[in-house]
Amino acid sequence: MRLKNAVVIGGSIAGMLAARVLADRFESVTIVETDQLPLQPEVRKGVPQSPQPHVLLTRGYRILEELFPDIGSEMSAAGAISIDWVREFHSFVQGKWSLSDVAPSDIVSFTCSRPLVEWAIRQRLTEFLQVNFVEKHRAVGLLTNGTQVTGVRMQAIAGDHVDVPANLVVDAAGRRSHTPQWLESLGFNSPKETVVNPFLGYATRRYKQPEGFTDDWKVMLISQEPPDNKRLGYLAKIEGGEWIATLGGYGHDFPPLDNEGFLEFARSLSNPKFYETIKDAEPVSPIIAHRATVNRLRHYEKTLMPQGFVALGDAVCALCPVYGQGMTVSALSAMVLKDWLSHGKLNVSRFQKSLAKSNSIHWTLATALDSRFPTTSGITSKSPNLIGKIFAWYNQQVIASASFDSDLHTLYLEIMQFLKSPLALYHPQVVFRVLKLRSTQQLAKS
């Protein structure tokens, strides 16, 4: 039996994927969004991160295909470029380039701008007649009946309040969600937060790909090397024959926003290829900074919540963007919501607990990687214990071996693209292979 009304706050990735799932169970799904949504893939105010590069991980892309069959064709028609991450992602890590001369794989997604991903999802979501976007309206509070949320109060950007009744309200308002304050005003506690700040800054500029340019990378990464080398460069081919070029610096080492400083920062990366590639290319955008990169986890799973109300996406778990996880984590959240809705009785605490479980691996990954910089704040134990040191050492051995062993290279990418658990690296056969490869290498060197 279908439930009556659901309201989703926020019409970005998490909100739209939640709405897609709700559309299977509710007669009507209303998405409240502050922005006027563009008809074409365009940057918009409500998503200040939209000019920045957005990696769509293979797991996230596969979920999009599950929710919107053949969305890849739509993305491709709009100019998104298919990428085989095993062969066409060239990363320079620990002083070595990743393998690329390897067999084609099925670890595939698209490289394109963030607005294109969002636009493609929106196009497909509008096919669901029960889903209705209310644009240029801001959600300003929850309506309740004791401990049950019964709807949302919204305010037109230039106008009056309107109350929308709902059997279920979903907060997908991103990093600027007001749920903690709303809960307090209703007499509930706001959730405890864990905050880990890497003080990472991005600077991004688009370039026109030069005529006749040939190279076999579609995405290039010159990686940071903690703890001393805080700088990274990310360059990706995107739609419209453009490149999106991003420089990043940890621990307040923010990349400059003028042309000369930008190129100088690029030149300081641990490999010259990024600089050599962009230095004579024609810029087609200003340089745009983004510094809101803090990891923030709101523990709704430990908070007493009103019934009829859940939160997901960046509103719950916002991650440092360097590891490209956010959109995929939102897609996984939508799958948690789907599973929860299929269980009949909608117990909010059960949803937030399942979501916390789904988010935990991504949170651990991002914060563990960020904690390798001593400048990162919010890490509970600054000095890793012996086990932590062994794990860090082993991880370095895996990366070093993956630079010449194609099976390990593929396994590493499967993990980074969320197709396998990081625990796969600790399978005895894998540990044995890594240690054997490393000792053979050491012997060959001596």
Ligand SMILES: Cc1cc2nc3c(=O)[nH]c(=O)nc-3n(C[C@H](O)[C@H](O)[C@H](O)COP(=O)(O)OP(=O)(O)OC[C@H]3O[C@@H](n4cnc5c(N)ncnc54)[C@H](O)[C@@H]3O)c2cc1C
């Ligand atoms: C610099 C940067 C780079 C990133 N790079 C990547 C990447 O490479 N790969 C990746 O997967 N992820 C990346 N992310 C993360 C990604 O942007 C988010 O995880 C993803 O957009 C999902 O977020 P969301 O939908 O929860 O929130 P958002 O995308 O922030 O959207 C929130 C929406 O809610 C609306 N809204 C807010 N308040 C209200 C209100 N009161 N009423 C109505 N509407 C409201 C906003 O207008 C907006 O549309 C990056 C993030 C940053 C900051």
